[in-house]
Amino acid sequence: MANAEGARGECKPLGFIPFIQDDAADRTLEAVARRLLARGYRVEGFVQHAEKDEGQCCGAVDLEDIATGKRWQIMQALGAHARGCRLDFNALSEAAVFAEARIRTQPDLLILNRFGKGEEQGGGLRSVFEAAFVAGVPILTSVKQPYLDGWLAFSDGLSEPLQADAEAVLTWSCKAIGEARRVRDAA
Numbered sequence: 026m027a028n029a030e031g032a033r034g035e036c037k038p039l040g041f042i043p044f045i046q047d048d049a050a051d052r053t054l055e056a057v058a059r060r061l062l063a064r065g066y067r068v069e070g071f072v073q074h075a076e077k078d079e080g081q082c083c084g085a086v087d088l089e090d091i092a093t094g095k096r097w098q099i100m101q102a103l104g105a106h107a108r109g110c111r112l113d114f115n116a117l118s119e120a121a122v123f124a125e126a127r128i129r130t131q132p133d134l135l136i137l138n139r140f141g142k143g144e145e146q147g148g149g150l151r152s153v154f155e156a157a158f159v160a161g162v163p164i165l166t167s168v169k170q171p172y173l174d175g176w177l178a179f180s181d182g183l184s185e186p187l188q189a190d191a192e193a194v195l196t197w198s199c200k201a202i203g204e205a206r207r208v209r210d211a212a
Contacts, residue, residue: 036200038158039184041140041176042167049077049189050167051138056191057165057198058091058136068092069127070136070165071120071150088120091136092127110190117149124153126146128160131209137166145175154179161208163201165194 027144044050055072059130062068071088074096086100097120128135135157157164165187168176176184187194 036163036197036204037183037185038161038163038201038205039180040165040187040194040197040201041162041180041184042187042189042194043170043173044167044189045170047073047167047169051075053189053191053194054136054138054165054167060191061134061198062091062194067130067132068134068136069130069132069162070124070134070153071138072136073138075160088117088138090120090123090127092132095123098193102123112143112149114148117143121150121153124150125156128156128162131160132162133205134198135162135164137164140166140168140176140179145172145179149159151179161205163198163205165198165201 038099039113042050042053051073058068058070058072068091070108071092074089076085085098087098088094088097097116099113099116101111105113124135124137135153137150138152139150141149144151144154154164154166165189167189185197187197
């Protein structure tokens with residue numbers, strides 16, 4: 026992404042919640058999405074739901090489309106003796122195509138549950154991040170500690186770290202939406 030210097034006090038177009046454990050970031054993204062929708066904003070993207078499953082190497086992990094409630098199970102349980110679960114690239118690809126189509130409707134904000142290993146390596150939902158950025162849609166996500174360097178390289182100075190606090194993230198979201206609208210109206 027191209028580097029851009031903003032005016033003093035300007036909100037960067039990419040907000041992210043750095044985290045070590047998923048739960049607080051997931052709850053914050055979902056709470057902010059619901060509150061923005063209740064205020065009449067058009068929010069697109071995904072929140073993540075993870076469930077522990079006894080007897081499996083990992084539990085089910087679903088992406089839920091914020092606007093429609095449609096879900097994709099994105100992890101493949103490989104059985105009780107597997108050393109780890111594997112991302113279901115077909116399900117993730119289907120979700121990405123769905124999200125990219127929704128970005129064309131010019132939502133106020135895109136929330137993507139993660140920027141992780143797949144995105145860092147050019148896959149996962151990276152194309153969705155890129156499509157939203159090109160469309161001028163502000164993006165809110167979370168980034169697990171091991172992928173912070175990849176995120177910072179990807180966002181190239183255009184991202185702002187946020188605490189996993191719904192009020193702080195809501196404030197950033199409203200500000201980012203307002204600035205994106207001003208830019209679109211000026212064009």
